[in-house]
Amino acid sequence: MSQGLLDAGRVRATSNAGVSRRTFLKFGVSVGAAAGGGLLLGFSVSAAAQSAHRAGVKIGDAPPALPAGVFEPNAFVQIDRKGLVTLIMPKVEMGQGVYTAIPMLIAEELEVPLQSVALDHAPPNAKLYGDPLLGGGQLTGGSTSIRYAWQPMREAGATARALLVAAAAQRWKVDAATCRAEQGTVVHVSSGRRIGYGALVDAAAKMPVPSEIKLKSPEQFTLVGKPTNRLDSPQKADGAARFGFDAHVPGMRYAAIVHCPVLGGTLASVDETNAKKVSGVRQVVKLKDAVAVVGDHTWAAKSGAAALDVKWNGGEGSTLSTKDIVDDLASAAQKNGAVAHKEGDADKAFGTAKHRIDAVYEQPFLAHATMEPMNCTVHVRRDGCDIWVGTQVPGFAAQAAQKATGLPIEKIAVHNHLIGGGFGRRLEVDMIAQALEIGKQVDTPVKVFWTREEDVQHDMYRPYYYDRISAALDDDGRPIAWRHRIVGSSILSRFAPGAVENGVDSDAVEVAAQLPYAIPNQWVDYVRQEPRTVPTAFWRGVGATRGTFVVESFIDELAVQARIDPVQYRRDLLKEKSPRAANVLEVATRAAGWGQPLPKGEGRGVSVMHAFGSYLSMVAHVAVDHDGQVTVKRVVCAVDCGMTVNPKTIEAQIEGGVVFGISAALYGEITLKDGRVEQSNFTDYRVLRMNETPPIEVHIVRSTEAPGGIGEPGTAALAPAVTNAIYAATGTRVRKLPVGTQLKQA
Known part of the structure; x- marks a missing residue:
C-alpha cells in the first residue's frame, strides 16, 4: 500500500545525470483513462494497483479510502477531471528535497503550477519502480534520485502536455501547433480561447501517444533551475509531517529492545520476574541476540527493559578490540589485491624513480547516529502483515516480511513514512526483520524502538579502512607513478553481490580507482x-568519503615534497585530464582567498573530487590552539553538478554534508573493547553543535552537462580539506582520523 504525501508548496532540488530516452521508452509510456475519469500517463506498460487522489493528505498519513474505479499504473502522472496532477513517487524523502525537485520536473514540462502537483508513495515493486542507476533496485541512495528522474519525469510531463494540447486542438478543430499549454490550461493563441486540463483528460486519454516528444530547452525553463522553497518544510516545521516514529495504529503496544552488548553474542537466559512487575508491561519476547519488553506505552517498555536480569553468551567476540581489527587490516595489506585500476607500468616507473613517498592512512568505524533512532511498527496476522516504517528500501522491507512470515507478497503492506535521517542506515532491513520476529509473538500491532544507546552500539557501521599508498616523483616533484592498496570490508558483497567484479568492490575503490589527475603509471588494488x-554498511557516500580523504591528503603530501603550492600542484595535474575539476578548483580557491595571509596557528586546505557525476572543490579555513583543539572557521565549496533543478537544495545539501563531514572528521569514531562498542550517545559520539558550525559558502557553477548527484559530495570532500588546512596551520600531517585524537597524540 502506498501512503499519502504532499499537496502543495514549493521546492529545493539536486542535480542529475539522466536516464536516456531509449531506457525510458524501453519501459514504455502508457496512456489511458481512469475508470472514474482522468488521464493516466505511466512509466511502465505493466499495470498496477488502485489508489486515490491524495490532495490535502498530510505527509506520512495513511491514504483515505479509495474511490471506486480509480486506476493507477506504476510510476506515473495522473490527472483527474478537476485538473489535479498526482505523481506516484518512486523515491523516498529523507531531507534531500526530492519531494520537491521531482515534482518540479513534472510541473516544468506539463506547464502546471508546482503547487498543483500532489504526491503519493510508490508501493514496493522493483520491476516497476526500480532505479537503473542502482542496478534496477527500488532504492533511494547513491545521490541518484534526480539523475534517475531527470529524463523520464520530464518526458512524462511533456507527453501529457502534448496529449492535452492535441485534445484541445481536436475540440476546437484547429492545428495543435496553434495552441500552447499554460498554467494547467491549453490556450488557442490566435483566438484566446482557453480550457483547463481537467476538461480535457477524457479526450486526451483517447489520443495516440506521440512518437516524438519535444522537451524544453534550458532557456525555456520557468521553474527548473530557479531557487524554490521546499514543499515539505511547512509540515515539518509545524509538526504535521509524519515520520516512522510518528506511526500510530489503534490498539498498538510498544517494545523496547535490549541487545547483547557483545557484537555477535547471543542470549543465554533472562529472568523477567522484575520486568513483569512494572505497571503496563505485557510480555517479554526472547530473540537470538536480544530481548524485547512489550508494554502499553514507551515508559512501561523502557522501565521493564531496565528491570530485566539477562545473561549473555559473548562467544569469540568477547575479547575483541579495535587494535585486533587494525592488526587484521595491516596484515591483509601485505597481500596482493584484486586490481581495480591499471594504467601504464607502475612497477617499472617505481624502479627507476629517484624520489618516492609512502604513507598509510586509517579511517575508523563510524555510526550513522540518525536523529530518528531505528524504529518499526508492525502488525503480523495470519491473513496479512502491515509495516509502518521510514525506509530507503521499501521493496526489501516487503521481502523481509515475506521471509519472516511466509505470507505471499500481495498480503504484505508497507506504509512508508518520511525518514528522520538515513545516511545509508535505512538501506538495511535488520530492524524491520527484528520487528517482524517480535510482531509474530504479539497479538496486537507493536511499535519496536531502539533507544539512542542501542542505536549507537548496535548500528551497522561504516567500515574501518586501511590504505597503503605510494608515489614515485620526477625531479620536479611531479608524480610519474602511483600505487594504492585499499583494505577493508566489502559492503557490496553482502548488499549486491552482482556488483562485485573480479574481486573488486566498486564502492570501496570509488575515487581511488578514477583519479582526476594526469599520472601516467597507476596501480590500484583492493x-x-x-x-x-x-x-558494516553504507554511510553517506562510503567509497567517496574514504577515497577522497586518502587521495587528496596524499596529493597534498606530494605538493609539500615538491615545494609547490597545493593549488598550483593540482592545477598542473588537472588542466588536461579534467577541466571541470580544474574549474571548480579555481572557483573555490578564488572565493576563499587562497594565498592571502593568515594569523599564526591558522591555515587553509583544499580538496578536489569527482564522484556521483559531480565535480566539487572545497577549501577549509581552520585554527588550531596550543592544546591541539581544532576550530573550523570557514568552508567554501564550488560545485559543478551539471544541470541544476533547484539551487536552494544544492546549497542545503552541501551545507548539511559539510556539517556531517566535520562531525566525522573531528570527532567520529566507534571503538571496541571486550567486543563491545564503547560509545553510547551524542555525549561520546559527538555531532557538531550549532555554535561550532562555521560559515559555509556554496558556489554553483553553471553547466549544461548531464545532472550529477549532490546528496553525498559535501560530506565526502570535507575531511581532506580540513586535514590539509591543519597541516598548513601546524605542520602536522593527519593520516589517521578522527582529527582530535591525532593532534593530541602529536
Missing part, C-alpha cells in the same frame, strides 16, 4: 578484509 563480528 584487499577484502571483513572485521570480526562487526556488521
Whole structure:
C-alpha cells in the first residue's frame, strides 16, 4: 500500500545525470483513462494497483479510502477531471528535497503550477519502480534520485502536455501547433480561447501517444533551475509531517529492545520476574541476540527493559578490540589485491624513480547516529502483515516480511513514512526483520524502538579502512607513478553481490580507482578484509568519503615534497585530464582567498573530487590552539553538478554534508573493547553543535552537462580539506582520523 504525501508548496532540488530516452521508452509510456475519469500517463506498460487522489493528505498519513474505479499504473502522472496532477513517487524523502525537485520536473514540462502537483508513495515493486542507476533496485541512495528522474519525469510531463494540447486542438478543430499549454490550461493563441486540463483528460486519454516528444530547452525553463522553497518544510516545521516514529495504529503496544552488548553474542537466559512487575508491561519476547519488553506505552517498555536480569553468551567476540581489527587490516595489506585500476607500468616507473613517498592512512568505524533512532511498527496476522516504517528500501522491507512470515507478497503492506535521517542506515532491513520476529509473538500491532544507546552500539557501521599508498616523483616533484592498496570490508558483497567484479568492490575503490589527475603509471588494488563480528554498511557516500580523504591528503603530501603550492600542484595535474575539476578548483580557491595571509596557528586546505557525476572543490579555513583543539572557521565549496533543478537544495545539501563531514572528521569514531562498542550517545559520539558550525559558502557553477548527484559530495570532500588546512596551520600531517585524537597524540 502506498501512503499519502504532499499537496502543495514549493521546492529545493539536486542535480542529475539522466536516464536516456531509449531506457525510458524501453519501459514504455502508457496512456489511458481512469475508470472514474482522468488521464493516466505511466512509466511502465505493466499495470498496477488502485489508489486515490491524495490532495490535502498530510505527509506520512495513511491514504483515505479509495474511490471506486480509480486506476493507477506504476510510476506515473495522473490527472483527474478537476485538473489535479498526482505523481506516484518512486523515491523516498529523507531531507534531500526530492519531494520537491521531482515534482518540479513534472510541473516544468506539463506547464502546471508546482503547487498543483500532489504526491503519493510508490508501493514496493522493483520491476516497476526500480532505479537503473542502482542496478534496477527500488532504492533511494547513491545521490541518484534526480539523475534517475531527470529524463523520464520530464518526458512524462511533456507527453501529457502534448496529449492535452492535441485534445484541445481536436475540440476546437484547429492545428495543435496553434495552441500552447499554460498554467494547467491549453490556450488557442490566435483566438484566446482557453480550457483547463481537467476538461480535457477524457479526450486526451483517447489520443495516440506521440512518437516524438519535444522537451524544453534550458532557456525555456520557468521553474527548473530557479531557487524554490521546499514543499515539505511547512509540515515539518509545524509538526504535521509524519515520520516512522510518528506511526500510530489503534490498539498498538510498544517494545523496547535490549541487545547483547557483545557484537555477535547471543542470549543465554533472562529472568523477567522484575520486568513483569512494572505497571503496563505485557510480555517479554526472547530473540537470538536480544530481548524485547512489550508494554502499553514507551515508559512501561523502557522501565521493564531496565528491570530485566539477562545473561549473555559473548562467544569469540568477547575479547575483541579495535587494535585486533587494525592488526587484521595491516596484515591483509601485505597481500596482493584484486586490481581495480591499471594504467601504464607502475612497477617499472617505481624502479627507476629517484624520489618516492609512502604513507598509510586509517579511517575508523563510524555510526550513522540518525536523529530518528531505528524504529518499526508492525502488525503480523495470519491473513496479512502491515509495516509502518521510514525506509530507503521499501521493496526489501516487503521481502523481509515475506521471509519472516511466509505470507505471499500481495498480503504484505508497507506504509512508508518520511525518514528522520538515513545516511545509508535505512538501506538495511535488520530492524524491520527484528520487528517482524517480535510482531509474530504479539497479538496486537507493536511499535519496536531502539533507544539512542542501542542505536549507537548496535548500528551497522561504516567500515574501518586501511590504505597503503605510494608515489614515485620526477625531479620536479611531479608524480610519474602511483600505487594504492585499499583494505577493508566489502559492503557490496553482502548488499549486491552482482556488483562485485573480479574481486573488486566498486564502492570501496570509488575515487581511488578514477583519479582526476594526469599520472601516467597507476596501480590500484583492493584487499577484502571483513572485521570480526562487526556488521558494516553504507554511510553517506562510503567509497567517496574514504577515497577522497586518502587521495587528496596524499596529493597534498606530494605538493609539500615538491615545494609547490597545493593549488598550483593540482592545477598542473588537472588542466588536461579534467577541466571541470580544474574549474571548480579555481572557483573555490578564488572565493576563499587562497594565498592571502593568515594569523599564526591558522591555515587553509583544499580538496578536489569527482564522484556521483559531480565535480566539487572545497577549501577549509581552520585554527588550531596550543592544546591541539581544532576550530573550523570557514568552508567554501564550488560545485559543478551539471544541470541544476533547484539551487536552494544544492546549497542545503552541501551545507548539511559539510556539517556531517566535520562531525566525522573531528570527532567520529566507534571503538571496541571486550567486543563491545564503547560509545553510547551524542555525549561520546559527538555531532557538531550549532555554535561550532562555521560559515559555509556554496558556489554553483553553471553547466549544461548531464545532472550529477549532490546528496553525498559535501560530506565526502570535507575531511581532506580540513586535514590539509591543519597541516598548513601546524605542520602536522593527519593520516589517521578522527582529527582530535591525532593532534593530541602529536
